[in-house]
Amino acid sequence: VGGAYLEGNLACVAPRGRIVVVGVPSGSVAPIDLRALMRRRASLTGTVLRARSAVEKRALIHEARRRLLPAMRTGRLRPVVYRHFAAKDVVQAHRAMEDNSNFGTMTLEWGS
Known part of the structure; x- marks a missing residue:
């Protein structure tokens, strides 16, 4: 999910694990501690689906x-669910997406 999460992903990747970057909504630039990657003998791969x-x-x-x-x-x-929003709070849900303040899925609940 982008550069902002790379440090956290690196901290929890398993030995010989793989971090796959598919999207970068939180930014495409990130510092990385290459020693941490090497200590875990992990790999970092980037890809795109669009092409x-x-x-x-x-x-x-x-x-x-x-x-x-x-x-x-x-x-x-x-799935990681960040928050369930009532349909009446759709503006607040959009703001959370635009601010990139969510981690995980957000849902809109219609009727109840």
């Missing part, structure tokens, strides 16, 4: 479904 072909995108979606959905079903992988 990929439709065939590649379909293959990625298929692989993500195959690997991630079972982990979500068992609870091993859970």
Whole structure:
């Protein structure tokens, strides 16, 4: 999610783990402690989806479904929910996104 989170990601990456940067909404420039990366024998990879072909995108979606959905079903992988907003608070939700003050998913709840 960008440069602002790289230090935190590096602090929690597993030995021989991999940090994959797919988007940079919080900024594209970040200092990095290369020794911390090396101590963990971890790797840092960047990629973009926009430039990929439709065939590649379909293959990625298929692989993500195959690997991630079972982990979500068992609870091993859970989404991070920042906050639920009532529909009447949509302006506040947009401000949180624009300010990049959220970490995780935000939802709008319609009716109740």
